Amino acid sequence: MSWPSNSGPTKTERAAWRDRYGETDAAAGIETTGAFEPFSQRNDIFTRAFWDPSVRSRQTDAFFASYRMQASYRKGDGFRQRDFALRNASWLISDIISNRSAEQGRREGFQAPIACDTPVAEAREDIDNPTAMATEIKRIARFFGGDLAGITDFDPRWLYTARVDTRDFSEADHDLPEGLTSVIVLGHQMDRDLVATYPSALAGAATGREYSHEAAIVLQLAAYIRNLGYQAVPSMNDTGLVIPYAVKAGLGEYARNQMVITPEYGPRLRFSKIFTNLPLAHDAPRKLGVAAFCNQCSECADACPVRALPFGAPAESAPDNMSAIRGVRKWTSDASACFGYWAKLQSDCAICMRVCPFNRDFSNFRNRLWLKLALGRWRRWALWWDKRSDRAKRMKPRDWWRPEE
Numbered sequence: 124m125s126w127p128s129n130s131g132p133t134k135t136e137r138a139a140w141r142d143r144y145g146e147t148d149a150a151a152g153i154e155t156t157g158a159f160e161p162f163s164q165r166n167d168i169f170t171r172a173f174w175d176p177s178v179r180s181r182q183t184d185a186f187f188a189s190y191r192m193q194a195s196y197r198k199g200d201g202f203r204q205r206d207f208a209l210r211n212a213s214w215l216i217s218d219i220i221s222n223r224s225a226e227q228g229r230r231e232g233f234q235a236p237i238a239c240d241t242p243v244a245e246a247r248e249d250i251d252n253p254t255a256m257a258t259e260i261k262r263i264a265r266f267f268g269g270d271l272a273g274i275t276d277f278d279p280r281w282l283y284t285a286r287v288d289t290r291d292f293s294e295a296d297h298d299l300p301e302g303l304t305s306v307i308v309l310g311h312q313m314d315r316d317l318v319a320t321y322p323s324a325l326a327g328a329a330t331g332r333e334y335s336h337e338a339a340i341v342l343q344l345a346a347y348i349r350n351l352g353y354q355a356v357p358s359m360n361d362t363g364l365v366i367p368y369a370v371k372a373g374l375g376e377y378a379r380n381q382m383v384i385t386p387e388y389g390p391r392l393r394f395s396k397i398f399t400n401l402p403l404a405h406d407a408p409r410k411l412g413v414a415a416f417c418n419q420c421s422e423c424a425d426a427c428p429v430r431a432l433p434f435g436a437p438a439e440s441a442p443d444n445m446s447a448i449r450g451v452r453k454w455t456s457d458a459s460a461c462f463g464y465w466a467k468l469q470s471d472c473a474i475c476m477r478v479c480p481f482n483r484d485f486s487n488f489r490n491r492l493w494l495k496l497a498l499g500r501w502r503r504w505a506l507w508w509d510k511r512s513d514r515a516k517r518m519k520p521r522d523w524w525r526p527e528e
């Protein structure tokens with residue numbers, strides 16, 4: 124399945140979406156406008172870095188090459204050979220999966236769904252209780268290593284209009300099976316100490332480790348579902364925008380730093396997903412109070428070294444922001460400025476994750492108390508308390524390594 128190329132949604136489709144999703148969108152804090160159009164993955168900044176001369180540069184090529192042992196090691200703390208070595212090793216399993224069909228132009232997990240080697244069983248397990256099945260799927264997701272799991276509708280608005288054929292960066296069909304009904308969204312917690320070292324190549328190990336975990340977990344969970352006789356398509360960053368699915372699945376709320384903030388791990392997560400027709404009850408979205416907090420906070424936007432995050436209220440994206448979805452009123456980053464900084468660093472940046480007041484260890488009682496205040500009418504006080512603490516302070520990468528030295 125994919126959207127017909129170059130044709131946006133019809134009036135009838137828009138009306139049907141309003142009827143079907145209007146109520147749950149409102150509950151999730153998702154606001155679409157008449158200008159809404161599904162997003163083409165060809166326009167995401169990472170894909171543009173291959174075909175769009177306004178994004179591609181020697182620096183962006185060097186950024187991608189640095190993940191394959193061609194980094195320019197520096198004397199600077201956090202950018203030494205061992206920092207890049209740990210980061211690249213963390214990505215290994217994800218790389219193996221994403222490169223295995225490269226010759227067919229399918230970068231699995233990033234620009235194409237992950238191919239599941241397990242066939243769908245001919246015999247189909249009877250499922251007469253979708254609520255019990257949803258509970259079971261979440262349990263199995265945890266068994267395989269997922270930290271959070273939620274389930275939502277297979278909402279076609281968030282599917283990319285097409286996948287990207289990485290041989291020539293043209294658009295190609297997703298080849299999704301017909302009849303999909305649900306999206307299982309999984310959250311994968313990033314290592315707190317590594318996140319504390321952003322910006323550094325070392326910190327990128329927190330990202331890479333979770334992509335490698337994700338690849339294994341979605342493949343295993345999909346294999347379980349396929350053994351039950353149902354379709355399951357494992358997916359990471361490919362095929363559709365995971366953020367609206369995660370929010371609709373009740374895992375958290377969208378924030379100014381472009382992340383989903385969860386009560387369990389704050390913004391310190393990556394998300395993966397599985398598209399399926401397994402009969403499953405869906406979770407309800409939750410308005411936790413994160414957006415209300417973000418309305419009074421700008422820690423992430425203040426800390427961004429290239430001013431890529433917005434101040435002020437959510438708004439529709441600027442018409443020249445090609446890497447942003449059209450017709451959604453939300454906080455939107457300047458992806459070109461953000462990725463330009465990544466390219467300069469030769470590693471991913473998540474300063475906006477590190478400094479966010481919700482980036483805390485919620486197994487700690489004081490932090491749980493802070494959360495309660497931050498999500499209620501004491502939010503101003505919670506913000507004041509956070510600003511007075513040294514919670515957001517960067518950990519020196521050499522301090523992360525010190526126990527080994």
Ligand code: SF4
Pocket residue numbers: 426427428429430431432456460461462464465472473474475476
């Ligand atoms: S990742 Fe870094 S550069 Fe990008 S928006 Fe966040 S702080 Fe800014």
Ligand code: SF4
Pocket residue numbers: 378379380381416417418420421422423424478479480481
């Ligand atoms: S730093 Fe503040 S404004 Fe930014 S996402 Fe976190 S809570 Fe929201």
